[in-house]
Amino acid sequence: MPPDKSRIELLQGTLDLLILRTLLFGPSHGHAIAKHIRRLSEEVLQVETGSLYPALHRLEAQGWISSAWEISDKGKRAKYYRLTKTGKKQLVAEQSKWEQLSAAMARVLRPAE
Amino acid sequence: MMQWIRLFVSRMWATLSRTRVDREFEEELSSHLQLLIDEYERQGLSRSDARREAIRRLGQPRFLREQHLDQSSFAAIDSVAQDLRYALRMLRKSPAFTAIATLSLAIGIGANTALFSLVDHLLLRSLPVREPDRLVKVQQAAVGPGLQKRRLEFPPPMVDAIRAETRIVSEVAGFTRLDRPAVTIDGVPEASREVERVSGDFFRSLGVVPILGRAPEESDEGAAVVSFGLWRARFDSRADVIGRRVSVNGESYTIVGVAPRRFFGVSIEHSTDLWISSLAAVPLAIVARLAPGVTAPQAEAALQSVISNAFPPPPNDFPLRMELLPAGRGTSLLREQYERPLLALTALVTVLLLITCTNVGSLLMVRNTARRRELTVRVALGARRTRLISHYLVESLLLAVAGGTLALVFARWGVSTLLATLPLAAAPESLAFEIDGRTLGFTAGVSLLSALLFGLAPAWRATHIDLTALRSIQGSTSTPNTRRLGRVLVASQVALSVVLLVGAGLFLQTLRNLTRSDVGFNPERLMQVSIDTRSAGYGEGQVGAVYRLLLERVGGIPGVASVTGIRNPVMRHSLSRCMMQFASATLASVRMASDEPWQCADVGPSFFETMGIPVLQGRAFTAADFDQDRRFIVVNEAFAKRYFPNQDPIALQIGIIGIVGNTKLAGVRAERAPMTYQQTRREPDRINALEVRAAGDPRAVVDAIRAEVQRVNPRLFLEIRTMRQEIDRDIAKERMVAAASAFFSLLGLLLVSIGIFGVASYTVAQRTTELGIRMALGASRRAVIGASLRDTMLVFGAGLAAGIVAAIAAVRFTASLISDLLFGLTATDVTNLVGAVLVMVAVACAACVLPARRATRIDPLGAIRCE
Numbered sequence: 001m002p003p004d005k006s007r008i009e010l011l012q013g014t015l016d017l018l019i020l021r022t023l024l025f026g027p028s029h030g031h032a033i034a035k036h037i038r039r040l041s042e043e044v045l046q047v048e049t050g051s052l053y054p055a056l057h058r059l060e061a062q063g064w065i066s067s068a069w070e071i072s073d074k075g076k077r078a079k080y081y082r083l084t085k086t087g088k089k090q091l092v093a094e095q096s097k098w099e100q101l102s103a104a105m106a107r108v109l110r111p112a113e
Numbered sequence: 114m115m116q117w118i119r120l121f122v123s124r125m126w127a128t129l130s131r132t133r134v135d136r137e138f139e140e141e142l143s144s145h146l147q148l149l150i151d152e153y154e155r156q157g158l159s160r161s162d163a164r165r166e167a168i169r170r171l172g173q174p175r176f177l178r179e180q181h182l183d184q185s186s187f188a189a190i191d192s193v194a195q196d197l198r199y200a201l202r203m204l205r206k207s208p209a210f211t212a213i214a215t216l217s218l219a220i221g222i223g224a225n226t227a228l229f230s231l232v233d234h235l236l237l238r239s240l241p242v243r244e245p246d247r248l249v250k251v252q253q254a255a256v257g258p259g260l261q262k263r264r265l266e267f268p269p270p271m272v273d274a275i276r277a278e279t280r281i282v283s284e285v286a287g288f289t290r291l292d293r294p295a296v297t298i299d300g301v302p303e304a305s306r307e308v309e310r311v312s313g314d315f316f317r318s319l320g321v322v323p324i325l326g327r328a329p330e331e332s333d334e335g336a337a338v339v340s341f342g343l344w345r346a347r348f349d350s351r352a353d354v355i356g357r358r359v360s361v362n363g364e365s366y367t368i369v370g371v372a373p374r375r376f377f378g379v380s381i382e383h384s385t386d387l388w389i390s391s392l393a394a395v396p397l398a399i400v401a402r403l404a405p406g407v408t409a410p411q412a413e414a415a416l417q418s419v420i421s422n423a424f425p426p427p428p429n430d431f432p433l434r435m436e437l438l439p440a441g442r443g444t445s446l447l448r449e450q451y452e453r454p455l456l457a458l459t460a461l462v463t464v465l466l467l468i469t470c471t472n473v474g475s476l477l478m479v480r481n482t483a484r485r486r487e488l489t490v491r492v493a494l495g496a497r498r499t500r501l502i503s504h505y506l507v508e509s510l511l512l513a514v515a516g517g518t519l520a521l522v523f524a525r526w527g528v529s530t531l532l533a534t535l536p537l538a539a540a541p542e543s544l545a546f547e548i549d550g551r552t553l554g555f556t557a558g559v560s561l562l563s564a565l566l567f568g569l570a571p572a573w574r575a576t577h578i579d580l581t582a583l584r585s586i587q588g589s590t591s592t593p594n595t596r597r598l599g600r601v602l603v604a605s606q607v608a609l610s611v612v613l614l615v616g617a618g619l620f621l622q623t624l625r626n627l628t629r630s631d632v633g634f635n636p637e638r639l640m641q642v643s644i645d646t647r648s649a650g651y652g653e654g655q656v657g658a659v660y661r662l663l664l665e666r667v668g669g670i671p672g673v674a675s676v677t678g679i680r681n682p683v684m685r686h687s688l689s690r691c692m693m694q695f696a697s698a699t700l701a702s703v704r705m706a707s708d709e710p711w712q713c714a715d716v717g718p719s720f721f722e723t724m725g726i727p728v729l730q731g732r733a734f735t736a737a738d739f740d741q742d743r744r745f746i747v748v749n750e751a752f753a754k755r756y757f758p759n760q761d762p763i764a765l766q767i768g769i770i771g772i773v774g775n776t777k778l779a780g781v782r783a784e785r786a787p788m789t790y791q792q793t794r795r796e797p798d799r800i801n802a803l804e805v806r807a808a809g810d811p812r813a814v815v816d817a818i819r820a821e822v823q824r825v826n827p828r829l830f831l832e833i834r835t836m837r838q839e840i841d842r843d844i845a846k847e848r849m850v851a852a853a854s855a856f857f858s859l860l861g862l863l864l865v866s867i868g869i870f871g872v873a874s875y876t877v878a879q880r881t882t883e884l885g886i887r888m889a890l891g892a893s894r895r896a897v898i899g900a901s902l903r904d905t906m907l908v909f910g911a912g913l914a915a916g917i918v919a920a921i922a923a924v925r926f927t928a929s930l931i932s933d934l935l936f937g938l939t940a941t942d943v944t945n946l947v948g949a950v951l952v953m954v955a956v957a958c959a960a961c962v963l964p965a966r967r968a969t970r971i972d973p974l975g976a977i978r979c980e
Binding site: 025029031048049050053057072074075077078079089 | 138140142145147148149151171172264726791
């Protein structure tokens, strides 16, 4: 795919946070997760399939999400991922870490304000 | 930690159940694809357009799968397996390279393994007994300047006295080796079996448990234990060996047990086949276990007082003192003698291994250069450097494993060859090469180390890829960096070879000096017949008659020019020490260095004539001298010069009747020290050897001499050797070191000549075009050769210079270790260094002949057109 200047490639580790955050609203499959992130970020964040599935499997291996084959509301079989208890804890931890980081970044980038 | 374990388990599971994971992921992808297609269809695209668009968005399923696999399983395990397959394929594809690399590694590793095995068995390894650290050899030694009197075996009362001191030594094992025992099993005589007569508590004290049957008891009347080797060879490893009977020197013994496989007795240079134990009281050598909490010096002092109180030494004798020596590694007469030679050879084989590694390393580099294009493509496709390096290292490791395995075969051959040079009757099984944990561990370690040594640098170089090289159609064949490393490797081979050559040169010259050294008598056509009047049963007053009979009988054999006898066998380091034997009245007139003993020998009639020792002044012993009790003295030149510098000792009338030339009767390395000869007494207590001068070929009369001696008494005869053989035995150690080091440096030269040949032909091939143009422009043959070999000469010159420096440093560094091994030259001998350099230059020239000829035969037109 040709690179699009207006889109931002995801930082290492931020995708995990976004996925966990998306799953907070309920179980979802890969396609829906990608779509959700794209939509909420107003098409800025593009999740490549090549990163999405590795990330999902990584999170599953770490026990933060679990998966099961289910029938979607449109009647199609799909693999649904849902947040586990430890996943929720991880989300809280990651989110506060991210907020600290972004606040710090902002202070550095705009020191005049 | 939990996190990590979970990840590990999941990845492990994924690695193991690869197909299942694969299938599930594919399913997931296709479901995603389907959802996308549905979405696009809803947006109004046609079914086929929707599908195309979905695939465009999603990415190529195969690529995604690869990526997924890399992350979900242990890619490293997969990639090692892959590397292994790949390396095997590459090695199979170039059999010549594989064969040369494996063979040279096998030589280098094999030489090291062989030396390690010998060093381990002779110097390091403990006996397979209980608590070897607490075992001591008990013996007595005389104190006195320059005296070497020892008591190694104790008479039974002394053995009992030592055994009674249980607070000093908790356990005592007594043993004595039988001299050429006559062993018969089932009435069949056994050839050359080693038998030890042992005390009843021998096995129990050592803590050696028979693998079959039991150890002898003190109360056993005639019990025997057979060695594992004899059990296997002679009794087919059958359990019914227990209870069978063997006969030793006519006495019958019942076999009660079989010794463990690795137990050969206490003396490590003998492999005992049979241990017999009976109530008979004989003198025994002693190995004892120190009582708990007692140190060797304490035990030594305690035993000394016990023995000197119970057995006061006779007056006028040199007093013997107790000596307790560590015996945990077994006792050995060879150990002390061979320690330094083995260490020197170990140093040489280490150098050989380095040459091997650099050689294989440069071979690998040449090959990697040929594979450069392939590598460049792989890097361009995204292979990581670590991945490529691991890939090369796997290949090196495979080579090392193959080389190491073959090395075990070479090592077995090497050890048995080296053992055959030992001055022993038979190469003992106890020192033989065997594949056990220690040798395997050593070989594996050395192989691994060499794989890293020869593999890492080429791998690092080869994977240093400049992607722009891909643009040129031919693909660059080498980079300046690779060439430089290749040259450094060849230069270091040259340098290491010079070191090896200098070492080998020192030992070879030592051997040459020893074989050419003038022993002071004429060894040609001379034979030494070892006899033993004492163990043949002749006591006081009986030896004289037998001796005269022997001289008469052997002297009467046709083909024997003359015969004499001696108490101190020649070339056996067995000369006696004499002090103050001149009549005390005359002592005052002789300026003697106080207390200084000199060498002396008791010799028979016509000794000097038979040996070919010149009489310089006065006379030799006459037949009449042997019929009287008055003893005369013949001195050698060194003695006369030392003690009578300005006098004529014969004129002094102090018993000296003649002066003869200096000799080296004790051994070839002996100094020409002051020495005296006395005629054997009319009734000597023992005679140990006859010296026989043959008129013609000595081998022609050997059988006749043996027959005559055995006709006098079959038990008298020990063995017969030519004097040349005796001299060879005396310098067996030097011969071994010289032969082994010459062999190692030959191997080194072979490897280095391959290296030089490689560099020379490579430069010639690279400069074909340039040389062709030069020839077309009318360059002379000489100029072409010069131009083509200039690079090689530079590399060689650098290596040679480094080698000279390294050799000088190495010799300086090891001078204290090797100077004892040398004879007739010093470690820093200049001619030796020059010789090594000349040999190296000659080998380099020989290696360059072919490439140089190829350079002069370049067809100018063809070479230019080629480009």
